Amino acid sequence: MNALPDPSTPSTASERIGFLLLPGFALMSFASASEPFRAANILAGRALYRTVAFAEGGGRVRSSGGAELEAAALPARDWGLDMLFVCAGGSPEAWHRPLVHAALRQAASEGVRLGGISGGSFVLAAAGLLRGRRFTIHWEHTPALREAFPDLSPEQARFVIDRDRLTCGGGVAPLDMTHALIAERMGADFARRVSDWFLHTEIGAAAGPQRGSLPERYGVHHPALVAILGQMEASVEAPLSRQAMARLVGLSTRQVDRLFREHRGTTFAAEYGRLRLDHAARLLRESPLSVAEIAFATGFSSASHFSRRFREAFGRSPAEARAAHRPA
Template sequence: MTSETEIRAKSKPATPVTPAAKTSSPQPQMHSHSPAGPTAFPAPQQIGFFLLPDFALMSYASAIEPLRAANLLAGRPVYNILNYSVSGGHIASSSGTAVPTTPLAQAPTNLHSLFVCAGGHPSQWQAPGMLPALRKLARWGVRMGGISSGAYVLAAAGLLGQRQFTIHWEHAPALIEAFPDLEPQRARFVMDGDRITCGGGVAPLDMMHAMIAENLGSDFATRVSDWFLHTQVGTSTGSQRASLAERYNLHHPGLLRVLEKMETTIEDPKSREEMARFARLSTRQLDRLFDQHLGKSFLETYRQVRLDHAHRLLTQSALTISEIAFATGFSNSSHFSRSYKATYGITPSMARGD
């Protein structure tokens, strides 16, 4: 499947500086601190944010604000925040707030890290010159990051092979379909050497806590988190979503096992009898549990799980409607279209704006 469109960049690339002088990994160098704050810091790190149109504003703010607070608490710049886009100019966020940017081609080789910040519709992220520019920075030793759906862009640039990474749970299905060799982790954030990714939302707060601790020590990172009342710092392995028990407001172990199995067998749906055996229940018990706890039948619930998955693929992937029907366990596109319209009131083609 075509995952990228590479066109020559509109802006002429800046003359590269010899990358040999760049250090690729941060080293904690804070020597001492007083109640007023640390008294010795390493040289400021250049942290870049590559913004795509309609980028997730909350995720972006959750990433840059800890860096700003670190500068404030340190009493001097310890992080320089730089904003980039493909061609420069103001880039509108998901809420319409515009951020001024510099063309990515002008990014210096002494960038420590570059985070790709993106929102919805990953299959449409095909800006001129974007992927070659990202690959060039990676070759120079820049630490490459993805925020919210930014990992999809890194995958399209071929920068996530043999790496552990994560992506916002809503965009995981589109990434897996587009790049079947890659498997995102179910984690809030993942730091794997010179790749660092998070699921978006408020997860960047946790990721930046870890990144600041890596550079300036855990005590200073805790002071930054306290500044934002971020007293419950999440771990890298923390979940991105509420548990099934919380989402469905139920606690029956057998029913939870079936619901979890539904979410992992979307492409190859299991029969009611197979699911009952899997949960060590009779089919009559299974039917009673669905009716009692969810107010829906087994088949209605399973169909909704598959249609929700199909909806995400329709809005976020370049798969054809027939391919989406197959990927969500429908026998053909006609059956899929009828089921989709009965649930959402519009056809799959209308959902895509065709």
């Protein structure tokens, strides 16, 4: 990456962009966000953008896949940046960092536009920097964020640009967001050239979905069954009865049972239970909630009932599952 220019040196031609890397950050998300700026420099024949990586304490930062990047230490003040993106994966240990939160608040006070990539939006939320802003986060981290910050409501969008907050869902979504940012400065034609450089021919709209549609994810197309599956995903905390679901779609319980048997090869109860346990497994990985709190958040009557069902499904207790995902 390029060295950060001296803020005292006038550089009207270059926007200065920082990437704050937290341990366990996704290398693919980071590359999707940073590489378009490098390509823009090449295509323009001049340094439109200068980028630098930061880390708490500086030094080498390990990504989720084990690759390491060298990064500068966080400055106490005078960031000298136009934009700063927080790149974080799915580890609560990486999200709860008071020194990082303070540094981000300082950057915000200096007028730096702040961004969150993948789990980075959680860090911005923990620093109190998303109140009154529209934003998004990777869909897998949404449950943990909603449990931790019930007053915040992330949008299910590929990316959201709301004034001085720039957030995206991770993966390849940063390609779409940087396309919009480059177009904001250099125009749509130039941004298209940058996207073509990466064979990024299908540029996603900001409000585009982060996940495949319900029919794609479940491999079903029966409208009533799709509606039930969608309602199941939306009601893991307060599960609806089979009778209530049948009334919602205008079918009998016997017809609902037949739909699950013929299209999913399972029962209503088994499908609902699997969805709730998968949701619980995500909360164990990505939130600091206790086992009892997760049991309540996924509609189980008690922590012991939840633990028993979890062990039956995954072959280990919730505490063992959580420990397996903690960094050594």
